[in-house]
Amino acid sequence: MGALLAMALGGAGPAAALGRVVLARLQPGVYVASAANAEVALANAGEVVPTLVHVTGAGVLVVDPGPHLAWGNGLLAAIRAVTPEPVRWVVNTHAHPENVLANAAFARLRPRPAFLASAATAGLMRQRCEACLARLSAQLGPAAMRGTRIVLPEPGLRHGDRLQTGATAWEVQVHAGAHSAADTVLYAPRRRLLCVGGLAYRDRVPEMQEASLQGWRRALRAVSALPADIVVGTAPGTPAQTLAPTLAYLDALAGGVAAALEAGGDAARVLSPAAAGPYRHWRYFASRHPLNVQHAWRELEDLWMNGEPLA
Template sequence: MPVKANFLLFSPRTLALALLIFFLGTSDETFAECAVSAKVEEIQPGLFVRHGKYGAVFEQSNLANVGFIVGDSCIAVIDSGGSPDEGEALRCAIRDVSPLPICYVINTHVHPDHTLGNQAFEQEQPEFVGHSKIARAFLLLGDTYIERARIASPNDTRQSGLHVVKPGTLIENTVELELGNRPLRIQPVSQSHTDNDLTVLDIKTGTLWTGDLVFAEHVPVIGGSGSINGWIDSLDRIADDGVKRIVPGHGPVSGMWRDVIDLQRQYLLLLRSELRDWIVDGGDIGPAVEKLVQSERDKWQMFDHFHKRNVSYAYTELEWE
């Protein structure tokens, strides 16, 4: 059974007073800070998505699907984007919709296109939430992310203040976070895309934010701490009767979510099968990245950019079976 975490349940009177204080204490200058708002779509009542684009991290921006969920008492952000600018644009989009406090910023995993926007939300003083292993992942990868971001934008003076914001609320088991008549079920996942993935289910609408556990149209990408075996197993466990649609980490939102997952599973199963046969036959990793699973090329966006890496990572895992 999930553990409920009712951190922010306000009475109507308390909430009304808080909103009055917010409006009385907010100057024109504060609102002027929000010059650019992210373009978001309300895909369900109170549930907003900024749809990502196809591209490579540190080469293009606005790649991941990110967004927010509005409850009666407060708001939860689901991933913050790939830079402080992306995070700020998302924060401004939130303020276009609601003055309610932002109580949670939930990171579905450590990767920079989902987390480097955290910095923009520090002023809101939310709880930053992540998988129990995400803090270690930030310790290992955070400095590299910052350095790569600075190299990618050497003339951006704002990069001097760039820093990672690590979640302080770490999730080991299923919990429910309450936004005010809007519970969110947070489910940590075993090693899959990374070793620090989690999903967020908006119980009210049956919308599951999968992070990069699920890719739609975009070729699945095995992270450096991921596992092809673990990922296939995790996909088999997503089938929850309460899920009506998914927001994947990349690609379009879909109500046909079982079909989306089946396509991803097919790619991963084929990759594993061909690699196992290749390894048994004594094949080396070099030719493998060029030859295997080419039948999937036309089915996926970004195949040429990421598939060879998938073969390489999966090879190093499967050769020890």
């Protein structure tokens, strides 16, 4: 991997910037918006999604545009600093507000880009975006969310589809019941580029509030089988920096809970420092890991009592 790519994956390197949004170059024509590798908080204004931007020669693809109008406007200005090509496609990988509410900035464009998501994600956004917008506004404050409105995508992405953006053909995977109720993955084989939304974390404990532990593990095994050099998840990196450690953490969590269930123990066994292993240095470990143990225990206990495999 070249020096430019390594620097970009590390959060620095050549970039195009205008205002507060910085686009770091991953490949020719492919950029990622530098964002906080953190959970949404007042201190980061919810700007935690590393939006993928692909300048295709036939228009611009934007994947997960971010949390609010202000970020979307800054992102659009940064794109304009790179290329005059129109934004033609906006993809929402899953229905978390910090990923999708900046749709509002791109809905103003003429011609209007195609807003695309899986049917499940589009349906979830229709059901709950009003509540999510209100919750994010309460968390971040009215100034941060000023002018943000809900723009719903079309249910245009299905598992097994191909999304053609200029010369780049993306293979589409939709994983139900994984990190969220529905997670869309875009994979460009010729570029060895994988965009997984919230499925992969980097040096941070995964957030499992809406997750299925078993479904998330299955999804990660599926995407890990794809030959890729770059993964854009909650932070960009290589598969070894993102996919492998996220899956290893979830596998360790499942194994710890399964062992405790078999031994007639309780969650304290899984929370011990020995069980935490190599993940204790990850961000939010002290606050997030105990919640993940509780979540995993509830899910796996039901399976265990029904005699279903936990591996």
